[in-house]
Amino acid sequence: MSHAEPVVVAPGPAPAPAGAPLDPPSPQRGATGRLVRSELRLVFGRRRNQVLLAGLAMVPLLIGLMIWLTQDTSTRGEGPGFIGRVSQNGLFLVVAALFLCLPFLLPLTVGIASGDSLAGEANAGTLRYLLVVPVARARLLAVKALGALAFVAAAVLAIAVVGLIVGAALFGVHDIALISGGSVPIGNSVLRVAGIVLYVGVSMTGLVAVGLFFSTLTEVPIGAMAATVVTAVVSAVLDTLPALASIHPYLLTHHWLDFAEFLRIAPDSHVLWTGVGVQAAWVAVFGALAWSRFTTADVSS
């Protein structure tokens, strides 16, 4: 659980004020790099996270097999979202799998990755050892955020890559049929699906920042994880209430489905950048909150 040991042995002549608030970045070269490597090793080496990644990768596999097995029956082509198009084009398996994971499985993944980041260390009693590392607290927070982001990116990529492989194997890869009618050539199709994967990944960054903030508040990782998932669910619920239409454009989850823009005949970059901008705003606000909390918190465990 602890990854304190590889960093604690880092030779450093100036360990004294390392954990103090408003400490200038340590001149210790290489400490941050070692911290990043150690964090990534920790995140990806954890059995729980590996199982989670494998589980997410199962989603496109299961959907693909299900569609492949039922494609000659009467229910062929029925289902929400893009399920109906998968049997014509394996590329749509990537889109359909991401679409099905967006409402709950991906927020859950984000919650686990980011909620655990600091609260997990605090819970295991290793956070104070981490603070002895000659690296400023803000930088430690950034490293933790990077670890969570890397895991979320890996989760989205796992779904996409397995979806692509399974889709190509079962249904083949063809020109993609747009939801505006018509189709685009194969190269453009692959680019558009890659754009969807990227957009879905970027859509998760706001929630990562929220989870990181919750993680600085508590020593109970499960609490931070749950709060993060609940944030996404509450945001999705608020998004359905017509009375709150005026705040809808600023909700964390409101623009998540705008990845469909890539499947329209003329993707509107303004729509896509709005979605990215809202995520950036959430990252800025909750990143700042997490920073202000973590750099001033009294860490005792």
Added chain:
Amino acid sequence: MPVAVGAVVVAGFAAAPLLADAGSAGLPDITAQQLVTKVLEAKPVPMSGTVVYTARLGLPDISSLGAVSGTVSPADPINLLSGSSTLRMWTDGAGRSRVSLLGATSEYSVVHDTTQAWTYSSKQDAVTHYTLSAADAAKLKAEQQKHAQTPVPGASELPTPSQAADQALSQAQQYSTVTLDSQTTVAGRGAYQLVVTPKTSGTLVAHIVVTVDAATSTPLRVQVWSTDNAKAPALEVGFTDVSFAKPSDAVLSFSAPPGAKVTEKTIALPQHTDATKPTPSPTAGALPQNVTVSGTGWASVVEVRGVKVSALLSGNAAAAAAAARNLPHPPTAQGQDVVSQFMGGDGTDPSKSGSGLSASTLYDGLTKAVPGGRLLSSALVSVLILDDGRVLAGAVPGTTLQQLAG
């Protein structure tokens, strides 16, 4: 620090619309007459943009009526009855256009290319291809060539746009007052606002505001205000974003996506096509035998006799087709499209209005029982459907219809 970041973020979101609104003032003053002349003079221009359509008709929420599951609202024209919809449109100003109704992950597209048109619903993965018969297409072409030779169509009646504006204004002023409101900004463009206010108090329409782009004289927004609600327009359709660049050819052409179900339909041109004549007023034209119009101007009420609503809703295809034939079909091709779409005139199950919502559920949800029949009352239009087969409709309150029905 978090406070500062929060302030910057809020300021950023608040500033974006302000920046977009900059540069509205300073249009030259003109009169209502000059504005109408400019609009009539203006040639169709290539343009594209995003259109937001909002209906506050006081109808029940369609999505709450039936089997629309989940939070993802599919792109379906039935949604235009209530709430807000986003559309995108492209036109080259010369007969080719595309209009897309956007759903969260779906789209309903209508692509029009002079003598043919396609609709595509991504939810149903179904294409409908409308074409004119060869004879009709030739006729239309001949007529267009004829018009090309006489540069101003209907020269004897409408010599110049400014005289046409006179005529349009005087017609409008028979029942309404036409004024100019203050200049405004729509989709970042300076615009004039023309306000048409009915003279009668017997109608549900309070006033209509047409916002016209100052540079191109293209209408950018239309608002219809109801007497019910003075705070927000009952019907509003306008650009939120517009460009007058020529759209690319790819956007204006249509090819059926592989695997989609394609339905071919040939539509007949109405017998008397004369696009050059101004639309006759409802009382002037020859009306079908079972239709009468009472009242004048805004308070006109149309009465249709012999409509078998129960047959239309029963799901019995033959009965519905028979009943639909009895309806006065709109004289334009577009009108017939709409009727055949909603009536299922192509022999598809008429109990489904193409949206998965049963037509009778929709009917029961939208209307309420009144003595002798059912009444649909909205902020702008009332429709009274009587059990004896009469249907009364007009932009008047429901009580007016009931009094007329006796």
